[in-house]
Every structure is written in C-alpha cells, then in structure tokens.
Amino acid sequence: MPSTRRHLLLASAAMLPAAAGQAAAQTRAPDHAHAAPAATAAAEAPRPRSAAPKDAYVYIGWPQDGQVISGTRFKVWFGTRNFGVAPAGVTTANTGHHHIIVDAPLPALDRPIPNDRNHLHFGLGQTETMLELPPGVHTLQLLMGDADHIPHDPPVMSKRITVTVRPGRPQAVAASQPQ
C-alpha cells in the first residue's frame, strides 16, 4: 500500500509541476506520515480513469421513467449490463459500484463523485436501495464509480429519469420485462 501511495504521489508530482516540490518533500517523510498528504494529492490530481467496455451500461430497473409513486419510501433497483458490481476500494477490471444522483445534474466525470444527499454512494456493492423522498417531482440517475468513486471512461451511467412522489401507502415493486 505505501508503495502504491508513493506511485500516486510521483504521478501527481509529474502532472502538477507546482506541487512537485511539496510531493518530493513528502516522499522523504516516514511512511506513516504519507497517508493524508498522499490522499489529498491523489484527489486533486486527475489520474487515468478506469476503462469500461463500450457495451457496459446501467439502468434504473425500478421505478420507471415518468412513474407516479404512492408513498414517499420506495425501492430503486439498479440494473447493470455487461459489467460487474464490486465494493468501493476494489480494483477488479470491468467492475464498479453504484451511485444515485438525486435531483442533481451529472457531477464532473474526472473526479470522485461527491458524497452528499444528492449523490448517494453504494460502496458495499449494493444493487438496490430504499429511497425516501418528499412528495413532488424528482430526478434519479445512476452513475458507476470505480474503486475511488471516479466515473469510468467512458462513463457507465443510466438515463436520467423523472418520478413523481405522492403521499400515501407504499406500493409493491412490480418487475418489468427486461428489454
């Protein structure tokens, strides 16, 4: 792990001349002192994005675009095609983990996906979730992130769908025929 960090540091030093002096100074520090500065450098310096096959895609299997949902708590099922699911931190090729973007545009695709109430992370490798949203119109979009939460290249993301949440009794999830 420390050697990987050092590689990252060296890589970021190469890409960011301004930070080179700082990074070089850090490589002389004892290993245990690296963690925080290395993480910062890695987050700031764009690194090559993980590759994804061209035919990989994700989609929201439930709910459907335009759906009116009764009950403010509902299940969202993540569809993943020609691609695998892996927890955050796992670097297996052609895998990633899901993020749901709620009521927000796509974030920058060359850096880690933000982690807040509009960008939900599923770093355990979950393939579904229960969402609770206030009544009204909401948009949902899935975006895969790699081991470090950075979208793949090309990005593996779903269509952005719109649902209307109405107060009331929850309804059962009805499976729809996959295309």
Place this chain on the structure above:
Amino acid sequence: MTRAHLLAGLAAIALLGGATATAQRRAMPENARVYILWPPDGATVKGGFWVRMGLSEGGIAPAGIDKAMTGHHHLLVDADLPPLDQPIPNDRNHLHFGLGQTEARLDLPPGRHTLQLLLADENHVPHDPPLASKRITITVLP
C-alpha cells in the same frame, strides 16, 4: 528437521483450513434476501431471456474479494441446492457470476426449467445461514 517442521506445519494448516472451511462460513446481514426479480415464477418465455438477480441488504463483490457482508450470485439451473458447506460446483447447471454480475442472458432448450439463486462468498462457499432465492419454474417455448 526442516522437512519435519514443514510437514508438521502443513498438517496444522490443513487441519486449521479444514476446520475453518466448515466452521467459518461467512455471515450476511440478518435481513438479507436473495430473489429472482425476473422472470416471475411460472413465467413462459420464448427463446433467450434475461434473468435479473436481486439482493436486498448486502453487497455484491467479485469472486476472490474478501469483504464482509458481500457475496456473488450463482444461478442453479435444473439443479437441487448443492452441499452448502463447500464451493458451489461450476458447470452448466451451476452458473457462476464471479465478476459481480447481476443479470444474465439464458438460452435454454424448450420445456420446463427450474431456476434458483444462491449467493456465495469469495471462495464460492454459501453463507451461513445460506442465502438462496425461492426456486422458480419457467416454461421455455420453442
């Protein structure tokens, strides 16, 4: 001397390994559930079809990844549950999704078939308690 130590060590490892293989099957969250989202039980399909694999509470991880509360899917086609304390066989009746896939395209000969999901850990050994879906029956039309 060295060889004797090595042998003793190997024997100990083998014993430990044997013991942990049965005693230490992985756990999943108590309310975790595996289910076949599609096709529904009793469905009739024509030609190739997609199977969508559902997992509630818990995560998917590729085979070989050691991470608590995760596993990967296996689809049993026309087969009974295999022994739950050893790796799931890998053959045409026991399909492995070791990349962490959650859906698969199946092409089965016309007739009635059964499908059942069984989650397993990084070594393809089912969890304890095992996480298996209901076994469903479908009919494939020619």
